[in-house]
Amino acid sequence: MSEDIYDLTIIGGGPAGMYAAFYSGIRAMKTKLIEAKPQLGGFMWRYPEKMVWDVGAVGPTRCESLIHALEKQARTFDPTVVLGQEINDLTRREDGVLIVRSNCGAVHYTRTVLLCAGRGITELEKLRLEGEPQQDWNNLYYTVNDCAVFAGKHVLVSGGGNAAVDWANDLHDHGAHVTIVHRRTQFDALERNIERLYEHAAILTPYALHQLQGQNDDITHVSLSHSENGSMQQFTVDAVLINHGYKRNYDALQAWGLHMGDYGIIVNESMHTGIPGVFGAGDCVSYGSKVRLIAGAFNDAVLGVNSAMRYIDPNATKMAGVSSHHERFRERNLQLRSLS
Ligand SMILES: Cc1cc2nc3c(=O)[nH]c(=O)nc-3n(C[C@H](O)[C@H](O)[C@H](O)COP(=O)(O)OP(=O)(O)OC[C@H]3O[C@@H](n4cnc5c(N)ncnc54)[C@H](O)[C@@H]3O)c2cc1C
Numbered sequence: 001m002s003e004d005i006y007d008l009t010i011i012g013g014g015p016a017g018m019y020a021a022f023y024s025g026i027r028a029m030k031t032k033l034i035e036a037k038p039q040l041g042g043f044m045w046r047y048p049e050k051m052v053w054d055v056g057a058v059g060p061t062r063c064e065s066l067i068h069a070l071e072k073q074a075r076t077f078d079p080t081v082v083l084g085q086e087i088n089d090l091t092r093r094e095d096g097v098l099i100v101r102s103n104c105g106a107v108h109y110t111r112t113v114l115l116c117a118g119r120g121i122t123e124l125e126k127l128r129l130e131g132e133p134q135q136d137w138n139n140l141y142y143t144v145n146d147c148a149v150f151a152g153k154h155v156l157v158s159g160g161g162n163a164a165v166d167w168a169n170d171l172h173d174h175g176a177h178v179t180i181v182h183r184r185t186q187f188d189a190l191e192r193n194i195e196r197l198y199e200h201a202a203i204l205t206p207y208a209l210h211q212l213q214g215q216n217d218d219i220t221h222v223s224l225s226h227s228e229n230g231s232m233q234q235f236t237v238d239a240v241l242i243n244h245g246y247k248r249n250y251d252a253l254q255a256w257g258l259h260m261g262d263y264g265i266i267v268n269e270s271m272h273t274g275i276p277g278v279f280g281a282g283d284c285v286s287y288g289s290k291v292r293l294i295a296g297a298f299n300d301a302v303l304g305v306n307s308a309m310r311y312i313d314p315n316a317t318k319m320a321g322v323s324s325h326h327e328r329f330r331e332r333n334l335q336l337r338s339l340s
Contacts, residue, residue: 005111007308009112012118013083018042019302026326027306032081040070047143048145049062049064049146098277120249124244125245129212138218141241155176155240157178157181157201157240160205161245162190165194171241179202183208185206204224210225211223264285269287272307281297281301282301
């Protein structure tokens with residue numbers, strides 16, 4: 001790979017990374033966006049079917065549409081987008097240029113880095129049943145891409161957090177008959193969603209999945225064991241949806257000398273990590289008033305990009321000018337007006 005030095009290299013292509021790629025374009029920074037997965041979108045791909053209401057101005061939108069809109073915006077100024085590379089090494093050359101390396105041996109040169117790694121390289125907590133070999137069941141799900149598939153079916157949801165309770169409610173709204181099983185007696189989710197759950201779902205607590213049984217790779221029955229007394233129950237099911245959470249994994253970043261707190265990389269109010277030229281944004285960072293929402297990721301991204309810009313050029317303005325009056329959009333605005 002040629003030694004092409006970028007102003008800003010963004011690591012992670014979720015909402016924070018995508019918005020940073022757009023905003024750094026307003027600042028005319030030469031930008032590269034690197035994502036470990038084969039597509040941009042980040043954690044939002046865990047709930048593509050959900051309606052998202054709390055992103056400013058967009059109104060209720062299917063999450064998948066939001067991902068596509070964000071990606072389109074991210075590509076406004078044609079940043080270099082690299083997919084399928086997990087970044088796991090950062091070093092600095094004598095002239096201050098940062099060298100970022102990926103798991104496949106690729107090397108990237110950059111003046112600044114914006115870490116937008118979310119929860120890191122997340123892994124779903126997969127179902128592991130004692131004494132049962134892993135099997136690729138056709139109707140065992142870890143996320144839902146299309147709720148309509150479950151209409152009229154008996155679905156067993158396993159899990160007790162927000163995601164499990166939300167899916168149980170959503171699947172009911174799409175005509176599924178829902179049973180939810182949780183190893184504890186209390187659900188750890190929003191109160192109003194738990195109330196809704198109790199209105200429609202068959203609730204089995206404290207129970208845990210014990211065995212899946214079926215034919216031709218289709219689960220037809222599940223057995224559950226009582227978490228306290230071990231008594232067993234058996235159910236007929238059409239589908240099983242597992243929501244046992246995600247493992248955060250910052251292993252790839254651990255060795256960089258970042259200050260890690262309980263909830264991520266500690267940054268100051270300028271999104272500075274403490275390593276010269278390295279900033280953070282989105283769910284991977286931790287500071288006093290951090291908001292773990294898409295809107296919070298956007299705000300962090302703006303702050304992080306502005307700080308990176310000022311690291312490269314201390315005389316640069318504190319923030320980019322507002323888009324409504326920005327020279328970078330003049331030609332585009334003329335084109336858009338001529339089309340309308
Ligand atoms: C079930 C659920 C529902 C939610 N609903 C909402 C909602 O309705 N509204 C809302 O505002 N928020 C919601 N959120 C929160 C929202 O999804 C997050 O706040 C947001 O995704 C954070 O964006 P991010 O870009 O910081 O991180 P992420 O979206 O996690 O993206 C990080 C990206 O970085 C990549 N990455 C990590 N490490 C590396 C590496 N070493 N090299 C290369 N790439 C790397 C990952 O693959 C990932 O794609 C929800 C969260 C959950 C769990």
